[in-house]
Amino acid sequence: MEPSHETTQTVGIEGLDRVLRPIAEASGLPNEAYVSAEYAVLERDRVLARGWTCIGTGAQVPAPGDLRPLTLAGLPLLLLRDREGTLRVFHNVCSHRGMELVSQPGKSRGGLRCPYHSWTYGLDGALKATPAIGGPGTRNCEGFDRKRHGLRPVRMAVWFDAVFVDLSGAAPEFEAHIAPLAGRWGDFGRPALHPGGPESRFSIDLACNWKLAVENFCEAYHLPWVHPSLNSYSRLEDHYGIEDDSGFAGQGSRVYSPRLNEEGRGFPPLPGLPDRWHGAAEYIALFPNTLLGIHADHFWVVWLEPLAADRTLEHCEIYYFDAAALGEAFGAERAANARQWQTVFEEDRGVVEGMQRGRASPAFEGGVFSPAMDGPTHCFHKWMARALG
Numbered sequence: 001m002e003p004s005h006e007t008t009q010t011v012g013i014e015g016l017d018r019v020l021r022p023i024a025e026a027s028g029l030p031n032e033a034y035v036s037a038e039y040a041v042l043e044r045d046r047v048l049a050r051g052w053t054c055i056g057t058g059a060q061v062p063a064p065g066d067l068r069p070l071t072l073a074g075l076p077l078l079l080l081r082d083r084e085g086t087l088r089v090f091h092n093v094c095s096h097r098g099m100e101l102v103s104q105p106g107k108s109r110g111g112l113r114c115p116y117h118s119w120t121y122g123l124d125g126a127l128k129a130t131p132a133i134g135g136p137g138t139r140n141c142e143g144f145d146r147k148r149h150g151l152r153p154v155r156m157a158v159w160f161d162a163v164f165v166d167l168s169g170a171a172p173e174f175e176a177h178i179a180p181l182a183g184r185w186g187d188f189g190r191p192a193l194h195p196g197g198p199e200s201r202f203s204i205d206l207a208c209n210w211k212l213a214v215e216n217f218c219e220a221y222h223l224p225w226v227h228p229s230l231n232s233y234s235r236l237e238d239h240y241g242i243e244d245d246s247g248f249a250g251q252g253s254r255v256y257s258p259r260l261n262e263e264g265r266g267f268p269p270l271p272g273l274p275d276r277w278h279g280a281a282e283y284i285a286l287f288p289n290t291l292l293g294i295h296a297d298h299f300w301v302v303w304l305e306p307l308a309a310d311r312t313l314e315h316c317e318i319y320y321f322d323a324a325a326l327g328e329a330f331g332a333e334r335a336a337n338a339r340q341w342q343t344v345f346e347e348d349r350g351v352v353e354g355m356q357r358g359r360a361s362p363a364f365e366g367g368v369f370s371p372a373m374d375g376p377t378h379c380f381h382k383w384m385a386r387a388l389g
């Protein structure tokens, strides 16, 4: 949906100019960016649907034939793994009368059958069967070419098991898009990633705009007050900010030493990592909606699913680099690690939801940034302002 001229004016282009100023004079995105349904549509069309946005992970469809329907800012999509093990994304809509094709996660037996008139598609999207299309007892019809009515594929890419889509089909190549971050984390290469299993996967339903979850994730500033226990093994003073105008920002910690058990035993690390990664971590928001955490022994991806201007689902999947970490011997540590991360994300609920409530106030006009502490947050705001403007 193209925004009307009126909509563009009411969503505050003037506010975007202020965002782009040097950090000491800048203010953040205007309140409308967090509360307005019109703004959310503009944002969907100009940002979420026009670049590389994360919609899920390969771990959600682990075996050939696995299907997972999902939405991106309200648009129905289908993530699946085909018979050869390749991930694919299609628009989740039947070519006949536009029925939502798959409504529940599950497994395909034989193909994707539309529940309405039973048209059936292969896992490659090809339309295979159209029963009674030419009348009872027929499978064909004069002038109807099945090849023209397959499922519409979505341009996609997979990186560190995160599935990204470009709905516009016009974004720069994914390889170029990800090159700066892939370079930063080049020590990890393209590692094997072992999902930790059901307990290493969780979703949090937040009463806030998705951008507030990104902003809060970018900064370490709040650590001592919001995450006192995390701050005990990864202190504010051990953190450094990360800003990259190509499209990511966040923070790193030089000291990451949680105690997952009495003996202080950790998971086996990725072999061959340089020393500087041992006992260290980086947390990077890959704009727009992907939050990544990397450590010598485990990795996680969080993707934000915007449901409304003031509601977001935050999904997390934790992976280990060494398959040995999945064994019985590490069961208790795996559970402790998952609990610990879930606790950290839950601890942020109060502040992201509180910032959302604050954005109903006319007394707040984007706020200010601390040049010393809020650089990564400002980096995200600038990226958003450029994408929207």
Ligand code: FES
Residues within 6 Å of the ligand: 094, 095, 096, 097, 098, 099, 114, 115, 116, 117, 118, 119
């Ligand atoms: S809408 Fe799918 S078969 Fe008719």
Ligand SMILES: [Fe+2]
Residues within 6 Å of the ligand: 216, 217, 222, 226, 227, 344, 348
């Ligand atoms: Fe936090």
